[in-house]
Amino acid sequence: PTRPTRPKDIHLRVEPRELATLPRDFRGRHGVGMRVALVPRSAPVPMRPHVPGHEYPRLGGITMSQLNIPGQNEKANAMLPARVAIFSAAMAVAYPLLLTVCILRAVFMRTTKGTPSQILQKGTYNNAHLPDQHYTCQLLFDKPLEEPRLRAALVELCAEDGITEDQIDLSFEDATPASWPATGSHRMNAYLPAAIGEDDSYVEYWSSRGKSGKVVRLHVFNAKAAGEPTVVLYAGSINAWDGSSNFNFVKQLMCRYAGESPQTVFQSALSPDITPAAAATLDAAVPFALYLAKMPLNLAKSLGGALWNAISAQPRFGGNGFGFKLCAMNLDKEESRALYNGAKALGVSPFACFTWAGVRACKRVLGYQPKRIVQQASLQTRHFPVEGQGDQRDLVGDWLVGPVQYVGDVDYDLPQAQASYADLRAELDALGPRTCASLAAKAWGVVNCGAAPFECVPTYNDDAHVFDKTIFMNNYGVRTMPEEVGFRAWNWNAPLWLGINTINVNGRTTTLVGSCMFGLEVAEALRDEIEAALREVIAKGREVPAEEASAVPTYRGV
Numbered sequence: 001p002t003r004p005t006r007p008k009d010i011h012l013r014v015e016p017r018e019l020a021t022l023p024r025d026f027r028g029r030h031g032v033g034m035r036v037a038l039v040p041r042s043a044p045v046p047m048r049p050h051v052p053g054h055e056y057p058r059l060g061g062i063t064m065s066q067l068n069i070p071g072q073n074e075k076a077n078a079m080l081p082a083r084v085a086i087f088s089a090a091m092a093v094a095y096p097l098l099l100t101v102c103i104l105r106a107v108f109m110r111t112t113k114g115t116p117s118q119i120l121q122k123g124t125y126n127n128a129h130l131p132d133q134h135y136t137c138q139l140l141f142d143k144p145l146e147e148p149r150l151r152a153a154l155v156e157l158c159a160e161d162g163i164t165e166d167q168i169d170l171s172f173e174d175a176t177p178a179s180w181p182a183t184g185s186h187r188m189n190a191y192l193p194a195a196i197g198e199d200d201s202y203v204e205y206w207s208s209r210g211k212s213g214k215v216v217r218l219h220v221f222n223a224k225a226a227g228e229p230t231v232v233l234y235a236g237s238i239n240a241w242d243g244s245s246n247f248n249f250v251k252q253l254m255c256r257y258a259g260e261s262p263q264t265v266f267q268s269a270l271s272p273d274i275t276p277a278a279a280a281t282l283d284a285a286v287p288f289a290l291y292l293a294k295m296p297l298n299l300a301k302s303l304g305g306a307l308w309n310a311i312s313a314q315p316r317f318g319g320n321g322f323g324f325k326l327c328a329m330n331l332d333k334e335e336s337r338a339l340y341n342g343a344k345a346l347g348v349s350p351f352a353c354f355t356w357a358g359v360r361a362c363k364r365v366l367g368y369q370p371k372r373i374v375q376q377a378s379l380q381t382r383h384f385p386v387e388g389q390g391d392q393r394d395l396v397g398d399w400l401v402g403p404v405q406y407v408g409d410v411d412y413d414l415p416q417a418q419a420s421y422a423d424l425r426a427e428l429d430a431l432g433p434r435t436c437a438s439l440a441a442k443a444w445g446v447v448n449c450g451a452a453p454f455e456c457v458p459t460y461n462d463d464a465h466v467f468d469k470t471i472f473m474n475n476y477g478v479r480t481m482p483e484e485v486g487f488r489a490w491n492w493n494a495p496l497w498l499g500i501n502t503i504n505v506n507g508r509t510t511t512l513v514g515s516c517m518f519g520l521e522v523a524e525a526l527r528d529e530i531e532a533a534l535r536e537v538i539a540k541g542r543e544v545p546a547e548e549a550s551a552v553p554t555y556r557g558v
Contacts, residue, residue: 067522068320069366070309076318083311090307098303102295102459106444110288116436116443117279122271123384123399125442127240127449129163131213134235135246135451137492138188138202141230141485144222145257147172153256157249158216161240161266161396169217169235177221177229184330184510185531187520188491191231192221199520201326202233203495229488242400243451244378244476247490247503249396251481258482267397270386278383278431285436291444295461303458305468309497309517320519324495327520327527329511335538336509340552342541348418350509351475356417357533358471358500359407361526369412370498373405374455374464375424376474379435382428393479401442402455403427403434404463437462452494466496467517476503478553498526507552 070076076083113119147170155165177191188201196205206217217235236246245267252265264270274282313319331339343350355373363369380399381389389395405420427435438455441462447454452472455464466472472494481487488508493501495514502511513527541549 067365067525068318068519069522070317070319070518071312072367073318076312079317083308083317086311087304087308090311091304094307095300095303098459099296099299101446102299102461103292105446105459106288106292106295106461109444113443115283116286116440117274117282119443119448120282120439121273121279122267123274123379123397124267124450125448127398129161129167129215129237130239131167131215132211133237133239134206134217135238135241135243135492136202136206136233136235137246137490138191139232139234139250139487140191140489140491141232142223142228142488143226143486144224144230145220145232145485147220149257150218150220150253153253154216154218156262157253157256160264161268163215163237167213167215169212169214170220171218172220172222175221176224177231180229184328184332184335185527186328187524188326188328188512190328191229195221199325201324203324203326205233206235226486230486238453239450240398241396241451242378242398243376243474243492244393245396245398246451247476247479248394250490251394251479252396254481254485254487258484260482263394265394265396267395267399270395272380272384272386272395275383275385278379281431282436282439285431285433286440288444291440291461298461298463298465299458301463301468302460302465305465306458309467313517313519319517320522322516324493324514324516325518325520325523326493326495326512326514327524328491329513329527329531330489330491331509331511331538333507336504336507337549337552338538338541339509339534340541341544341549342537342539344550345540345544346414346537348414349421350504351424351473352414352417352421353534353537354475354500354502354511354530355405355420355471355473356412356414357530358473358498358526359412359417360533361529362471362498364529365522365525368469369409370407370471371469372407372463372465373420373471373473374402374466375405376400376402376452376472377424377428379428383431393477398449398451400450400452401428401435401438402452402462402464403432403438438464456494456496468497470497472496472499474499474501479503479505481505495523500530504552509552 109119119125151170154168154170158168175192175194178193181190187198189196189198215237219233221231223230234250236249241249248265252263256262310322311317313322315321340350343353359369378399379401380395381393384399403424405424410416426432441460442448442454445454445461446459447457454460456466464470474494483506487506489510490503490505491510491512493499493512493514495516497515497517499514500511502509513523513530515523
């Protein structure tokens with residue numbers, strides 16, 4: 001340890017586990033299993049590194065005694081009266097004020113701008129580029145990037161969406177990233193320990209840089225040689241582009257960097273409209289009177305959940321601190337292929353595997369299931385198509401929607417997760433009621449655009465409540481980058497109550513797990529349990545005969 005270990009910091013745990021459940025290397029000669037480790041309570045329990053024959057990152061399940069769960073400890077119970085008092089005071093002030101704002105905004109938008117399809121004719125409203133309003137993430141490459149080529153491609157691409165050169169921050173930093181970590185499940189400072197604190201991520205990195213007045217920022221930490229990691233910390237436009245569009249922006253940047261012919265990708269240039277059929281369905285689905293009627297309850301649940309959990313997260317009330325805490329779970333190509341084939345063998349989609357794993361992790365770590373899953377999706381190809389586009393998903397703009405999947409108290413197994421995924425696809429294809437509810441809340445709400453800010457404010461009038469017992473699930477699906485740029489990972493997250501953000505690029509599935517309510521140690525425990533569940537699917541995929549196994553499907557434009 002970096003500081004003296006005091007007796008009260010030591011946690012001793014005796015597990016009543018059968019000997020057969022222990023790996024052979026932990027079994028004694030006389031049938032006794034012993035595992036000894038000194039772990040300061042203030043430090044996270046370290047993840048067991050992946051070794052052949054031991055697929056899981058932890059030995060057994062996680063017990064409550066190992067983790068400090070906000071709201072579920074002696075201090076939280078002792079401070080319950082104080083928490084209730086602060087919560088009640090905050091609600092008494094904020095609720096009537098925000099309800100008035102919500103009602104006035106909705107009436108204003110309906111009377112002056114029209115129906116949801118009229119406001120969201122392009123899929124968004126008022127999605128202008130704003131300085132210092134960023135979608136942030138971390139990119140990994142396995143070779144250095146060349147500054148002149150990257151700068152020329154970036155300036156050219158940004159200009160096509162009205163971003164001038166003086167609104168761009170491209171910086172090549174002096175620090176060299178650390179080597180590849182031993183496992184893909186690691187903390188977010190693994191590559192840049194000098195630039196990012198031990199418990200921090202790219203979120204704190206950008207916060208520490210302060211306001212710059214820029215719209216797009218890329219800070220490049222180049223490797224010294226090919227084969228070693230190059231890290232790019234990216235901050236794109238969160239107001240004008242949704243999340244997958246930020247990926248598409250970087251993809252088009254890398255295509256031009258690689259010398260490919262420029263493609264027209266921006267919503268501002270192509271300007272696709274909602275189809276007449278989709279417009280009619282949307283406007284008929286959400287009467288304005290019904291929208292107003294559900295506003296008081298939705299605001300109470302959303303604001304109340306956010307306030308209660310934020311108060312409970314404070315250390316003085318038994319929490320671990322309120323703040324964005326992220327951790328990585330990146331699979332290599334072999335593991336990603338096995339995950340895909342395992343899901344296929346089980347008759348489910350990778351999306352369903354992640355939602356199932358997330359719900360199971362909450363139940364095991366927190367002791368209860370989430371109530372809902374907010375599922376991020378773009379409607380661009382379905383209901384805002386560009387002529388001749390086909391199945392390509394490379395456009396840059398905002399067509400985001402977030403239909404809700406309800407979990408409830410059911411046994412949320414893989415078949416249930418797959419049924420919910422099939423329902424999501426049907427919802428998106430037909431503009432079902434939950435999709436329309438999300439679009440109406442986007443159209444008539446206080447915030448009407450961007451990479452999810454409209455969903456994160458308590459004034460969002462849908463049953464999402466992303467800061468209270470809700471998994472914020474975002475799967476960009478299967479994507480590609482030019483092979484020659486050496487792209488390895490796209491890591492981003494919306495760390496609300498629990499965020500799970502995943503993507504497969506060039507055959508690699510990369511994921512971040514995060515939360516603003518639980519602290520880093522609990523986020524890592526949730527990540528470890530999600531990984532344990534996914535490795536069950538991976539193990540199933542490795543059983544598939546080689547002649548029957550499939551590569552993860554990749555499409556040039558998808």
